[in-house]
Amino acid sequence: MNVLWIGAYPHYKFLQGHPVPWMTMLANQLASLPDISLTVVSYHSDISQDETIRLNGVTFVYLKVPDDKVDLLMGYSQRIKRMRAYLAEVEDGFDVLHIHGSEQQYQVMGAYTKLPTVLSVQGIVTEYLNYLPRKIDYRHASWRVAAYYEKKFLPHINHFICRTHWDTEHTLRLCPGAVVHQNWEPIRHEFYEPLNPRPNQATALLFVGGLNPIKGIRELLQVFDRLSQQGNFRLIITGAGNKIQLSALIRSYSLTNINLDRVEHRGQLNSSDLRATYEEAFCLVHPSYIDNSPNSICEAQLAGLPVVASDVGGVSSLITSGSTGLLTSLDVKSIADAVLTLWNNPALARSIADMARLVALQRHDAKQILQNTLKIYDAVMAAHSYA
Missing domain, CATH: 3.40.50.2000 (Glycogen Phosphorylase B;)
Known part of the structure; x- marks a missing residue:
């Protein structure tokens, strides 16, 4: 053929x-x-x-x-x-x-x-x-x-x-x-490998949408500002942009609770480096305004990284909330509460990660x-x- x-x-x-x-x-x-x-x-x-x-x-x-x-x-x-x-x-x-x-x-x-x-x-x-x-x-x-x-x-x-x-x-x-x-x-082959068991709970939220407003960078930063009042969290961002632009964005939103030392912008990562970054995170946050079947969610699920995502577009075809991830609105409190749910309930986070990986292995x-x-x-x- x-x-x-x-x-x-x-x-x-x-x-x-x-x-x-x-x-x-x-x-x-x-x-x-x-x-x-x-x-x-x-x-x-x-x-x-x-x-x-x-x-x-x-x-x-x-x-x-x-x-x-x-x-x-x-x-x-x-x-x-x-x-x-x-x-x-x-x-x-x-x-x-x-x-x-x-x-x-x-x-x-x-x-x-x-x-x-x-x-x-x-x-x-x-x-x-x-x-x-x-x-x-x-x-x-x-x-x-x-x-x-x-x-x-x-x-x-x-x-x-x-x-x-x-x-x-x-x-x-x-x-x-x-x-x-x-x-x-x-999906890229690196993500078929499951995350390594970690004796200490990772403290980072991972966001792979760069500084793209449509991917929800404003909501993400507002969520992190809220969470920064409740725990010693870190934020890792990958994708378009850089730390200087990110810092300016945080200042423009008047997010005074964010300690810039707890925020990283790692730029565009190849698949191996992105997969390695998963080891530092306890969840992927995807507060997008619109998406069909974003690879970022699929890759995280496949590797066994719990996902918090906005319920938009086709995302609910990837996530059954409470089973293979947590779906939220674009309301900042809704997103922050979902992140804290995973943070405060390691057993739930592990269950979601395991079920999401099982489903994703079949799907992909x-x-x-x-x-x-x-x-x-x-x-x-x-x-x-x-x-």
Whole structure:
């Protein structure tokens, strides 16, 4: 089977962006099969010309496109035009097209191909748009253009891969009559290893959303300010930003109870370093405004780190509150109370960690996900032939 993927796959020379493990892990699995040939096509503005390279059994094609902000002025028409032209040239050599995500116009690029097509839903831009900060910035324009394309072109796709109740609901709202296939995503291998037993209770809260307002950095800091009055807690933040920006943010919120010596910002961590950081934490806090199935929750559950998360988007498809994590509102007291519940009840925290890991091991079974993917490809091709 000759499989063609299009999506925002990391360029091997430019690794500072999101690692998209749901793509990289599955690509490695598919490439290991003797009867599968996988080609991944993505666009990139930082290369000087189109590039084709074969790595680890996968053929990667990167198409040169204008800078994102330049192309935004033209409604991203240049990247769309470039990818459509390439697909028209090569589509006869493939059996199925797998589009990864609708946030970066890949569904527009693949809308008129002759190939049997399936799209894996990541986020729903039309929903995420509602949670942008009030201060106008580049994302307001970019996401509005993306939302326009999402509404207009998703209905051209007949088959989707979803994971949660939330992405299924919104996919069917945007595309009535579409066929939705359920399949989870593989997780980076470091997180399949369980946390080491710790004789002394770890004191750190872990937050992996950087300084992103949509991920709930304000609520997190307000929670930590409240908790700082009740115990000798630490806070570890990973992701975008740095300690100087974090300190300024704490001052801007007038959070006078926070001792900056008890707060760390470790920046962007690779999977090994993030997994090592788990050993210092007693819970992951995820007070996001909107999410589908965040990898941060899945990875923590898989490793056995208890999770406190806001009940938004598709998160409740990952967490049964009180069993595999604790769900809260975005109210600061609600979040703080949940964190204290884990802190004051080690047996409950251990029970939640064990049950979450058991469920996550089944949910992210790499072999089962691979088998499901192949079955979905077969179903999409069969439906295309019948039509």
